[in-house]
Amino acid sequence: MARGAPDSEELPETPSLRRLRRLVTTLTITLILGVITVVALLVIRLAQMTPPPPLPATIALPAGERATALTRGAGWVAVVTVDAGGRERIRVIDAETGAPRGVTEIAPR
Incomplete structure (x- = not known):
């Protein structure tokens, strides 16, 4: 028989593992909120863009230019x-x- 804990039992969670899991969860939430913020700002800025001023229908240049x-x-x-x-x-x-x-x-x- 192999040594080690059976699959059906959970090992006790150490304080450092608990802290690491909380840190990863916090960083994941921060990353998601950051991406949402960037996307929202892009949508807001792109919606506010005004079209460029119109060009004249024709522009007459001197002959030879x-x-x-x-x-x-x-x-x-x-x-x-x-x-x-x-x-x-x-x-x-x-x-x-x-x-x-x-x-x-x-x-x-």
Whole structure:
């Protein structure tokens, strides 16, 4: 016969084992509450996001220039353009009317 306790009997729980079990339970509950908090914050923040401002239907660029990048802000759109000679410019355009608001030359490297 093998030595040891039979399967039907439970061993007495030592204080260190009891403390370990409580610690694991506490940490599990903390982890679950943390995940719930993060998910709730994501849902709240994503629900409050506003759509980006609209772009003009068309943006007229000077002949020979092509757009390489675009960004928008509150009431304006910035278009980075490059011409046939490789010169780059940032053209700021009114988002509502499409009228030019300014041009900035980008110095070559």
